[in-house]
Amino acid sequence: MRILIVEDESDMARLISRNLGRMGFVCDVAPYLAHAFEALRSHPYELMLLDRRLPDGDGMEAIPSIRALRPGVRIIVVSAIDAPAEKVKGLDGGADDYVSKPFDPEELGARVRARLRLPIGETPPPIRAGALSLDVLHRQVSLNGSPFLLHKREFDLLAELLTHVNCVVSRTTLFDAVYGFDDARQDCAFDSLISRLRKRLLEADAMVEIHLVRGRGYILMEMH
Numbered sequence: 001m002r003i004l005i006v007e008d009e010s011d012m013a014r015l016i017s018r019n020l021g022r023m024g025f026v027c028d029v030a031p032y033l034a035h036a037f038e039a040l041r042s043h044p045y046e047l048m049l050l051d052r053r054l055p056d057g058d059g060m061e062a063i064p065s066i067r068a069l070r071p072g073v074r075i076i077v078v079s080a081i082d083a084p085a086e087k088v089k090g091l092d093g094g095a096d097d098y099v100s101k102p103f104d105p106e107e108l109g110a111r112v113r114a115r116l117r118l119p120i121g122e123t124p125p126p127i128r129a130g131a132l133s134l135d136v137l138h139r140q141v142s143l144n145g146s147p148f149l150l151h152k153r154e155f156d157l158l159a160e161l162l163t164h165v166n167c168v169v170s171r172t173t174l175f176d177a178v179y180g181f182d183d184a185r186q187d188c189a190f191d192s193l194i195s196r197l198r199k200r201l202l203e204a205d206a207m208v209e210i211h212l213v214r215g216r217g218y219i220l221m222e223m224h
């Protein structure tokens with residue numbers, strides 16, 4: 001799952017992104033509201049962390065425009081402005097949560113997980129293909145009912161392919177699912193990630209195969 005961190009203090013942004021990264025989320029950082037809108041237009045983020053005092057405005061005042069652009073995104077305001085009246089204003093103004101700075105990184109992580117579990121609707125059923133089953137919310141893949149352990153990037157890649165099983169997924173979409181803005185995006189690293197995952201699926205008898213569709217991307221297909 002991909003999170004957008006709107007934060008102009010680079011140390012703070014790095015701290016948050018490292019922590020959430022360790023919990024398995026891909027994080028992008030936008031230091032300005034203008035960057036945040038650009039990022040929101042290009043990717044359907046599940047959640048965003050929104051600072052208030054930003055160089056080009058108060059994050060909280062941008063919430064209506066964010067909602068208009070991406071109605072489903074969960075918004076957690078993270079701010080040093082912690083007067084109760086401001087929190088009330090934030091929550092009434094459309095934020096899903098309001099966390100005061102300084103915060104405990106573990107608590108912020110827990111709030112992020114909690115927000116992502118509080119779906120609009122119910123918990124989605126697992127996605128099944130071949131012998132695999134993907135639990136999107138808990139970020140788990142099972143193979144014939146037992147946990148199938150993968151490295152983070154292998155998981156992100158497989159999850160994106162499973163979400164679109166039997167459909168072609170473009171290389172750019174897969175790149176976006178696996179790497180954040182700041183990660184080095186190397187074609188050869190991506191190619192070897194694909195071949196590692198292919199090998200793991202084959203060795204595990206997962207009954208799915210990743211195929212290259214030239215000029216279009218990749219497709220995960222069930223084997224019969």
Ligand code: CA
Pocket residue numbers: 007008009051052053054
């Ligand atoms: Ca700030």
